[in-house]
Amino acid sequence: KAVLFDVGAVPNIRFH
Numbered sequence: 001k002a003v004l005f006d007v008g009a010v011p012n013i014r015f016h
Contacts, residue, residue, distance in 0.1 A: 004014040 002016045004016060006012040006014065
């Protein structure tokens with residue numbers, strides 16, 4: 001599994 005943390009207008013955490 002990989003955890004992707006995107007920081008933009010709204011912080012988003014995706015679990016793949």
